[in-house]
Amino acid sequence: DADVTQTPRNRITKTGKRIMLECSQTKGHDRMYWYRQDPGLGLRLIYYSFDVKDINKGEISDGYSVSRQAQAKFSLSLESAIPNQTALYFCATSDSGTGNYNEQFFGPGTRLTVL
Amino acid sequence: AQSVTQLDSQVPVFEEAPVELRCNYSSSVSVYLFWYVQYPNQGLQLLLKYLSGSTLVKGINGFEAEFNKSQTSFHLRKPSVHISDTAEYFCAVSDWGGNQFYFGTGTSLTVIP
Numbered sequence: 001d002a003d004v005t006q007t008p009r010n011r012i013t014k015t016g017k018r019i020m021l022e023c024s025q026t027k028g029h030d031r032m033y034w035y036r037q038d039p040g041l042g043l044r045l046i047y048y049s050f051d052v053k054d055i056n057k058g059e060i061s062d063g064y065s066v067s068r069q070a071q072a073k074f075s076l077s078l079e080s081a082i083p084n085q086t087a088l089y090f091c092a093t094s095d096s097g098t099g100n101y102n103e104q105f106f107g108p109g110t111r112l113t114v115l
Numbered sequence: 116a117q118s119v120t121q122l123d124s125q126v127p128v129f130e131e132a133p134v135e136l137r138c139n140y141s142s143s144v145s146v147y148l149f150w151y152v153q154y155p156n157q158g159l160q161l162l163l164k165y166l167s168g169s170t171l172v173k174g175i176n177g178f179e180a181e182f183n184k185s186q187t188s189f190h191l192r193k194p195s196v197h198i199s200d201t202a203e204y205f206c207a208v209s210d211w212g213g214n215q216f217y218f219g220t221g222t223s224l225t226v227i228p
Contacts, residue, residue, distance in 0.1 A: 004158075033216070040124070042205060043159075043218040058215065090158060102147045102166065102209050104216065106158035 003027070004107040006091050012113045019078040021110050023091030030096055032074040033104065034058075034066060037088040046089075049074055050096070081114040088112075117142040117208045121219035128196055129227050136191040136222045138206030146208045148189040150180055153203040153221075162204070165189065176200070201226045 004025045013019055023032065034046040045058030047066040055066060063085060067075045078085055088111050092104040122137040140146065147166050151159040163174025170182040180191045189206060206219040 035218075040220055042119075042121075042220040043207075045215060045217075048215070092159075102149075103161055103164065104159075106151075106160070108156075108158045 004091060004093055004105055006089075006107040006110050008110060009108065010111045012115065013081055014115050015082055017081050019081050019112065021076045021089055021091075021112070023074045023076070023107055025072050025091075025093045025105075025107075027093055027095070027105060028071075029093035029105070030071060031094040032068065033092040033094075034064075034074065034076045035090045035092065036060070036085075037090060037109075043090065046076065078112075078114075081112075083114045086112060086114045117144075117146055117210070117217045119206050119208055119217050119219035121206055121222050123222050124220065125223045125225070127225045127227055130198055131195045133194050134192065134196050134200075134224065136204050136206075136224065138189045138191065138219060140187050140189065140206070140208045142187075142208065142210075144210060146210060148180075148182060149207040149209070149216075150174065150178070150189070150191050151205045151207060151218075152176075153205065155202070159205065162191070196224075196226050198226050198228060200224060 007022045033048045035043040037043050044060050049068045052068050065077045088109050090109050091107040094104045118141050120139045128134045149164045150162040153159045163172045165172045165182045173179045178193050204222045209216045
C-alpha cells in the first residue's frame with residue numbers, strides 16, 4: 001500500500017543536540033507538511049512544501065528547518081533542541097494533481113522528548 | 116487567516132447513545148472543512164470533508180456533519196456510538212488553494228460501556 005512513513009518513531013535527546021526527523025512517502029504526492037501536536041493545542045503547521053524547490057514557513061517555524069531532498073522525502077531538523085520542542089510530530093502529504101489537494105494523509109508520528 | 120474552535124475538549128457518552136462534537140470556524144474567505152480522527156498511538160485519518168454542494172456530508176464509520184455557513188459551524192454527529200469510536204477528533208479548515216490547514220484543539224470522545 002502507498003504510505004507515509006516517519007523515522008524514528010520515538011526519540012529522546014538532550015538540550016542542545018541536533019535532531020533530524022525523516023518522512024518518506026510512496027503515494028506520489030507533490031505536497032508535504034510537518035506538524036507538531038501538543039496536548040490541548042491540537043496540530044500546528046511548522047513547514048510545508050509544494051514541490052522540491054518550494055519551501056514555506058508555517059505557523060510555528062522558529063527553531064526548525066526543513067529539507068525536501070526529493071519529491072518523496074521531507075526532513076525536519078531541530079538545530080539545537082530545547083525542552084519546549086518536546087511534542088508529537090506528524091508528516092502529511094496531499095496531491096494537487098488530482099485536484100484533491102485538500103485531503104491530507106498523515107504518517108504515524110514521531111514522539112520527541114528533549115531533556 | 117482562519118481559525119477553528121472546538122467547544123468541548125472531552126465528551127463522555129454511553130455506548131449506543133447519539134453524540135455531537137461541535138466545531139466553529141472563522142474566516143474571511145470561503146473554506147473547505149474537515150473532520151479527522153486519531154486513534155491512540157496512530158496518525159490522523161480523514162472522517163469526512165465538505166468542499167461544496169450539499170451541506171450534509173456523510174463520512175466513514177457512520178459519522179456525518181452539517182455545514183452551516185450562517186453560523187460558521189461544522190458539527191460532527193453519530194446517531195449511535197460504539198466502543199471503537201473512542202478517539203480524539205479534530206476539526207480543520209483550509210483555504211480553497213489548500214495552501215495551509217488550521218486544526219482545532221481536538222475533542223476526546225470516550226464511549227462508556
